[in-house]
Amino acid sequence: MSNKIDGPERATAGFSGSRWRLASILALGYLLMLFTLGIYRFWQVTTKRRFYWANTEIGGDALEYTGTATQLLIGFLLALVIFLPLYGFFFYLSTQSGETAVTGYIFAAVFLYFLAGYAIYRARRFRLSRTLWRGIRFQLSGSAWSYAFRRFFWSIVTALSAGLAYPFMAADLWRYRYNNTWYGDRRFNFGGSWRTIAVPFYASYAVIAASAIGAFAMLPDPKNGRVTADMFFSNTAAIGLMGLGVVVAVLSYFFLLSRITSAMFSTISAGRATLNVTVSARSLFWQYLAYAILVSMVIIMALGIFGVMTMDEYGRVMKGGDVDLAQLLRISWTNLVFYGLFYLTLLAIFSILSQTIIGLGYWRLVADGAVIENAEDLKSVRASGAESTLVGEGLADALNVGAY
Amino acid sequence: MEFKGTYYDGQVALARSVICSINDSSYSGSLMIRELDHQRVMTYWRLPDIVPVPAKKGQLRLGSNGKPAGARLVFKDPETAARLYNALPVLSLHRRRHRGTQARVVGLATLALASLVVAYIFGIPLLAGRIVGLIPAEMETRLGETAVAQLDLALAEQGGLVPCDPDPQSVANRALTRFARTAIAETGSLFDINVQVVANSIPNAFALPGGRAFYFQGLLQKTRSGDELAGVLAHEIGHVVYRDGMQQLVATAGTGLLVGFVLGDVTGLSIAGGIGAALIDTSFSRDAERRADRFALEAAARQAFDPSALGDLLERISSDDAVSQKFALLSTHPLTQERRLILGANQGVQTGAAPAFSEEEWRAISAMCASARPTKSKQKSG
Numbered sequence: 087m088s089n090k091i092d093g094p095e096r097a098t099a100g101f102s103g104s105r106w107r108l109a110s111i112l113a114l115g116y117l118l119m120l121f122t123l124g125i126y127r128f129w130q131v132t133t134k135r136r137f138y139w140a141n142t143e144i145g146g147d148a149l150e151y152t153g154t155a156t157q158l159l160i161g162f163l164l165a166l167v168i169f170l171p172l173y174g175f176f177f178y179l180s181t182q183s184g185e186t187a188v189t190g191y192i193f194a195a196v197f198l199y200f201l202a203g204y205a206i207y208r209a210r211r212f213r214l215s216r217t218l219w220r221g222i223r224f225q226l227s228g229s230a231w232s233y234a235f236r237r238f239f240w241s242i243v244t245a246l247s248a249g250l251a252y253p254f255m256a257a258d259l260w261r262y263r264y265n266n267t268w269y270g271d272r273r274f275n276f277g278g279s280w281r282t283i284a285v286p287f288y289a290s291y292a293v294i295a296a297s298a299i300g301a302f303a304m305l306p307d308p309k310n311g312r313v314t315a316d317m318f319f320s321n322t323a324a325i326g327l328m329g330l331g332v333v334v335a336v337l338s339y340f341f342l343l344s345r346i347t348s349a350m351f352s353t354i355s356a357g358r359a360t361l362n363v364t365v366s367a368r369s370l371f372w373q374y375l376a377y378a379i380l381v382s383m384v385i386i387m388a389l390g391i392f393g394v395m396t397m398d399e400y401g402r403v404m405k406g407g408d409v410d411l412a413q414l415l416r417i418s419w420t421n422l423v424f425y426g427l428f429y430l431t432l433l434a435i436f437s438i439l440s441q442t443i444i445g446l447g448y449w450r451l452v453a454d455g456a457v458i459e460n461a462e463d464l465k466s467v468r469a470s471g472a473e474s475t476l477v478g479e480g481l482a483d484a485l486n487v488g489a490y
Numbered sequence: 491m492e493f494k495g496t497y498y499d500g501q502v503a504l505a506r507s508v509i510c511s512i513n514d515s516s517y518s519g520s521l522m523i524r525e526l527d528h529q530r531v532m533t534y535w536r537l538p539d540i541v542p543v544p545a546k547k548g549q550l551r552l553g554s555n556g557k558p559a560g561a562r563l564v565f566k567d568p569e570t571a572a573r574l575y576n577a578l579p580v581l582s583l584h585r586r587r588h589r590g591t592q593a594r595v596v597g598l599a600t601l602a603l604a605s606l607v608v609a610y611i612f613g614i615p616l617l618a619g620r621i622v623g624l625i626p627a628e629m630e631t632r633l634g635e636t637a638v639a640q641l642d643l644a645l646a647e648q649g650g651l652v653p654c655d656p657d658p659q660s661v662a663n664r665a666l667t668r669f670a671r672t673a674i675a676e677t678g679s680l681f682d683i684n685v686q687v688v689a690n691s692i693p694n695a696f697a698l699p700g701g702r703a704f705y706f707q708g709l710l711q712k713t714r715s716g717d718e719l720a721g722v723l724a725h726e727i728g729h730v731v732y733r734d735g736m737q738q739l740v741a742t743a744g745t746g747l748l749v750g751f752v753l754g755d756v757t758g759l760s761i762a763g764g765i766g767a768a769l770i771d772t773s774f775s776r777d778a779e780r781r782a783d784r785f786a787l788e789a790a791a792r793q794a795f796d797p798s799a800l801g802d803l804l805e806r807i808s809s810d811d812a813v814s815q816k817f818a819l820l821s822t823h824p825l826t827q828e829r830r831l832i833l834g835a836n837q838g839v840q841t842g843a844a845p846a847f848s849e850e851e852w853r854a855i856s857a858m859c860a861s862a863r864p865t866k867s868k869q870k871s872g
Contacts, residue, residue: 122600129596140546147505156595177743220505221498221560270503467503469560
């Protein structure tokens with residue numbers, strides 16, 4: 087990475103948002119969600135996106151998110167229309183006998199996985215068309231159904247090939263997404279293929295597979311065909327090697343993630359302007375490590391608090407021979423509400439940790455590591471198109487497949 | 491006053507350094523935008539059309555209603571931004587109005603959702619009965635059979651749902667059948683009651699949709715008289731008559747949908763949704779319990795038994811350790827002061843009806859499971 091300053095030919099990107107600011111946006115949002123029975127969710131997401139977009143600068147000019155919370159609310163209501171019959175189907179399934187119910191649920195899960203692909207593409211269109219840079223909108227052409235079929239087909243192939251087909255899947259999906267992305271009247275071009283990530287992917291694959299096989303090879307022969315726990319712990323060499331295997335697998339994962347991001351983004355161009363992204367595996371690793379440590383700390387504290395709370399109630403019930411039933415039930419009710427709030431607070435804390443450390447961290451890594459060469463070429467882009475319709479975003483929200 | 495900023499015309503992707511000055515700060519005035527280098531006038535923005543757009547803290551971003559959607563004036567210097575914001579009162583007016591609108595939308599949407607929830611809580615008892623009426627009896631019976639199979643599997647560790655006495659002609663079984671038939675006669679119920687005492691150590695009894703009722707050996711061991719047995723059976727038969735199991739199912743489905751809407755996750759993946767749903771559902775079951783108690787009182791008039799005995803049995807159950815309480819009758823049929831009063835109200839009233847269970851029948855029933863040992867039972871020592 088050179089230290090050249092921005093000139094007319096080169097535009098660097100950067101992210102200047104602070105984790106604490108994001109955390110306060112999210113925390114305030116969750117609190118208001120409590121008072122508004124969840125309705126505030128759409129305002130929280132909108133404020134969060136405005137934070138991300140406005141703090142991201144490319145070539146000295148910030149991005150702008152022009153979406154509104156009301157659009158999200160309406161989009162969600164539209165998505166519900168699709169979900170009500172599905173829900174009715176689920177209810178009908180629950181009344182059927184075991185066999186039909188299981189096949190029904192499997193079918194529904196597969197259908198939802200397929201639908202997620204549609205939702206992802208439409209949500210992408212929603213966000214792109216509501217992103218301004220230097221006064222010009224982005225666009226997404228192409229068909230969301232086509233994307234859904236592609237993604238579904240590739241998922242089957244990848245599953246059947248035990249993951250070996252993944253570079254082909256990734257290349258095809260990235261290509262469809264980016265070849266259909268426009269900045270104003272300038273079309274993007276994805277120049278990558280399966281070869282772009284083949285080396286890092288298959289190398290990591292081999293390493294992880296070798297670790298897994300090695301770990302299983304270390305196991306003593308199962309007695310009577312059953313594997314028991316003490317078989318694991320008896321052989322210290324086996325444990326050591328398995329531990330090493332896990333560490334290697336985890337490190338390979340970060341290496342792979344950083345390579346895929348960097349390599350894929352770096353094949354993207356728009357006209358003569360080209361993108362180059364460098365994301366370091368080490369930075370990713372530190373982020374996940376920090377996240378893992380903080381989450382563990384929160385879990386331990388939560389267990390501690392929970393233990394103290396329940397012990398108090400339990401003790402009250404056990405003490406004294408005469409148990410007043412009415413008293414017992416009154417305790418249970420208020421405690422139930424309290425437990426409910428405690429649980430929701432925990433969920434909020436985990437979500438805030440995940441979004442501020444992993445979410446923001448990844449965004450920052452990509453933004454700080456992105457450089458556009460021949461940025462002059464972008465100055466001739468003209469505006470084209472308008473905001474997309476509202477259907478897709480709501481669906482993505484309802485299916486929980488949206489990112490950022 | 492002059493303000494240095496960046497101008498985007500929203501038609502070409504060009505950032506231009508500009509100087510802005512206010513021509514006339516009245517309502518009909520405009521903002522003059524001149525190029526920084528040549529001082530050439532580029533364009534005018536009418537003041538009433540200017541809207542502030544969300545921006546980073548300390549910066550000011552302006553758009554215009556009369557100009558292309560992407561046209562922007564950006565002032566990154568906090569001091570300049572503050573000066574311009576103060577110089578254009580239309581901006582703070584706009585921001586206030588916008589905040590007001592947003593607050594109103596949030597408030598309205600919350601109110602709508604809240605009234606939906608309230609209507610649901612009060613309307614479901616009314617609606618569930620109507621909806622259940624539309625469900626054919628065969629569907630409910632089939633559901634009951636499915637539930638029996640599931641429960642047999644789920645409770646296998648404590649003995650499943652294996653009948654203690656499979657002979658339908660035995661004294662005990664004939665007595666149970668007679669009691670059940672009499673209790674349900676003239677209620678117009680679509681179902682036949684099938685009562686079975688099963689070799690399961692959990693102290694509980696319940697009736698499933700479709701008319702299958704089960705009395706567990708664990709509860710039988712704690713039952714001291716035919717009155718107590720009759721009380722529990724009549725209560726459960728009441729649930730069958732009013733199709734409470736089916737109503738519970740319909741209500742749960744509706745509740746799940748409502749909570750999914752609130753939390754924004756309609757696929758039901760969130761556990762928080764499950765807890766919320768459970769909280770709402772328990773309020774429905776209390777009404778159903780009260781109604782089943784009243785049915786037991788009416789049944790006591792036709793086949794003489796003392797309904798307050800049910801209260802005695804429940805109290806006896808409650809004095810067990812907490813582990814067995816989890817599965818016990820009490821957890822699904824809490825005993826409140828109110829319930830005790832209702833059940834005890836008719837004590838001692840003589841109706842001249844035939845007794846529910848004769849001494850001989852009661853002895854036969856209480857000995858039903860003596861020969862059948864629960865296979866994998868977890869007794870109180872567990």
